[in-house]
Amino acid sequence: MKKKIVLLLAAVMAVGMLAGCGKKGNAPASGAVPAEASGQELAVPEGLAGTKVAWVTIQSDAWHHQTAVKAQELLAANGFTCDLFDTNGDDAKGLECLEQIRTAGDYGLVIYACNVTQLDAFKQLMDKGTSVVMYANDFEDNHGVVSTWVCSEYDLGYLVAEKAAQELPENANVVLLRGIEGWSGSVMRGKGFHAALEDAGRDDITILDEKFQKFQKADAMTCMEDWITAYGDKINGVVSENDDMALGAIEALRGAGMTADAGHVLVYGIDGLYQGCKGIKEGSIQASAYQDSNDYAEAALERIQKLVSGEMKPGDCEDLTFDAAYIDSSNVDEFLTYYEKAGMAQ
Structure with a gap:
């Protein structure tokens, strides 16, 4: 599935300030060589809080839980830890999760879904060296501050x-x-x-x-x-x-x-x-x-890899829009087979 991607990478200015700029980039790539197989240890680059990923969403929602689990599996296969946090559909609980993550101090990337932007908490995380993505919600206030990942609603x-x-x-x-x-x-x-x-x-x-x-x-x-x-x-x-x-x-x-x-x-x-x-x-x-949950999982892997390699900094923004498709009687067997093989037939 093709992805339409708008890439907003911040340019480093002489005084060290960051300013957002928009340009097109490449779709997240799957099939990266796992970190364990490469023989290289994951080192935390200067300015990055850590190599762990936090996925914060309402885990009782079937699609959000599926997406979080797919990301967790893909990240683990590539040498990264991804912890799942549950907002229980409560914005206040979501804020508590973000504070817990900030206090822990060892998360390099937070991927978050809730009904409000939590922009102040996002800024606090970025000040501590954590990159932030809000997915499945598009808030104008977030633009140029944190990344937004969505499939076109x-x-x-x-x-x-x-x-x-x-x-x-x-x-x-x-x-x-x-x-x-x-x-x-x-x-x-x-x-x-x-x-x-x-x-x-x-x-x-x-x-x-x-x-x-x-x-x-x-x-x-x-x-x-x-x-x-x-x-x-x-x-x-x-x-x-x-x-x-x-x-x-x-x-x-x-x-x-x-x-x-x-x-x-x-x-x-x-x-x-x-x-x-x-x-x-x-x-x-x-x-x-x-x-496709895999679009988000692959994007998460690519983001943490870019952060660890130094290609991106915690304050950089990369807004992604994934394509939608439809399922009907002509292709439903393919999806049923996929879910069954992936252990998601429930």
Whole structure:
């Protein structure tokens, strides 16, 4: 999968101050020679806090946990320690994790996902020689200060809605299951949904309703039950901001005998995790947009290698945008095989 990358590397000025500048760079490369195999010991260069990586996210979220574990495995295979920290979906807990990392003082790289920027804490870490990346969230305040790594949220929303527009019947009625109101990813996925339907020229499609359900399967199931009560068999499609909510909607639809595998409502999701792929294989989900956890893992390896080699400094910014793809019946077997071989079939 190709990656579109915007590289913002800080240039060292005569007085030692750092100023961000933008240029394009190369995609993170996999297959690097493990540090153990090279016979070289990892030395902490001057100005870098350490060679360890801290991955801070909500570990109960399936995609975030999968991504963190993939990174941990790849980094370990290349001689680096990656510790996983759990925010429990709580911004205050995320801040506690960052303080714990700063106090430890031996982390060269922090990769962080939460619903707020934590910019002051990020600056404190960088002052102590730790490089910081915020991923899966794009905050304007972070630009030029810390790195931002994202898969285009707009593209994720656009891809599944584009697929829906190709498959929904004439004069279709759809409902939209949204994620977290105000979160940048949900904002962009929603824009992608609406833009794809408009670009497809499907003026005949009516959006009956859209509601934010915080990416929770149980909440989406209850919401779908309410929509079934309100609209009944008028509903032709469900477009969801993640697979978990899509699966919750499917449970409600099955209870009413309205699922796609029964020849009725078409359902679309985002994430392409194992359970979502199973839904595609079974025919209850038509397609899911996919952001590859391996892209983030490879980027983490490349970043810590650059920091240890001195090619990058802790205050340098490197913003990456990874391409989205979609999974449907034509390629779902490849993904199911991948998850099973990787031990992620759960």
